[in-house]
Amino acid sequence: MKIGTKGLMLKPGHFGLFRRVSPYFLFAFSLLLFSAAPKHDYHVSVTQMQYNPALKSFEISIRLFTDDLEKGLSHSNGMQRIVIKNGDKNDALIEQYIRKSFVLTDSQKKPASIHYIGKEQEEDATWVYLEVPIHGPWDGYRLQNSTLMEVFDDQVNMTNVKYASEKKTFLFKKGQTVQNI
Numbered sequence: 001m002k003i004g005t006k007g008l009m010l011k012p013g014h015f016g017l018f019r020r021v022s023p024y025f026l027f028a029f030s031l032l033l034f035s036a037a038p039k040h041d042y043h044v045s046v047t048q049m050q051y052n053p054a055l056k057s058f059e060i061s062i063r064l065f066t067d068d069l070e071k072g073l074s075h076s077n078g079m080q081r082i083v084i085k086n087g088d089k090n091d092a093l094i095e096q097y098i099r100k101s102f103v104l105t106d107s108q109k110k111p112a113s114i115h116y117i118g119k120e121q122e123e124d125a126t127w128v129y130l131e132v133p134i135h136g137p138w139d140g141y142r143l144q145n146s147t148l149m150e151v152f153d154d155q156v157n158m159t160n161v162k163y164a165s166e167k168k169t170f171l172f173k174k175g176q177t178v179q180n181i
Helices: 012-035 066-076 091-101
Strands: 002-004 007-009 044-052 057-065 102-105 115-122 125-133 142-145 156-163 166-173 178-180
Touching: 057 066, 066 091, 066 125, 091 102, 091 115, 091 125, 142 156, 142 166, 166 178
Parallel strands: 044 156
Antiparallel strands: 002 007, 044 057, 057 125, 102 142, 115 125, 142 178, 156 166
C-alpha cells in the first residue's frame, strides 16, 4: 500500500482476500437487506370516525402501518406469517382481529354492530373501513381501541370523532384502552 499525492493506492494483491470473501459477504448482505421489513421508530394508528346522519351510522377508517398489522395478525393467528396485499384473502382475518380490538358500546354496555367494509393497502399503510349504525342517543358511548397493543408496548391509537359539529380526538395506549366518547 502506498499513499501518494493521488490518494490511497492499493496493489492488486491486496484484493485477494476480498475476492474469496466477497461472494459470501454479498450473499449474506443481500439476504439481510431484502429480508428486512421496513422499520419505523413509532407504532401508531389513526382512526377517523365521522357520523353520517343520512345513514344514521359512523363511517370509520383506520390507518395502520402494514408491517405492524401483519405482525398483529400473525400474533393472533398462531404466529403464521401473514402478508397483506390488495386482492389477498386476508379480509376475514382482519375483520376478526379488528372486531376484538375495536369495540364501540352504548350506554347499556351493549356492543354496537360493526360492519366490515374492506381494506386497502398502499405503500407502507393499510386502511381498514368499517361502518357502525347508531340507534338512539349518542350519549354514554364508550370506545375500546386496543389495536396492536398486544404486540407493541408503545402502540398509540389516535381516534378522531366527528359527530354533528362536534370534533374530539382521543389517544388510546396501554393501560388506557377504553374511553367515553
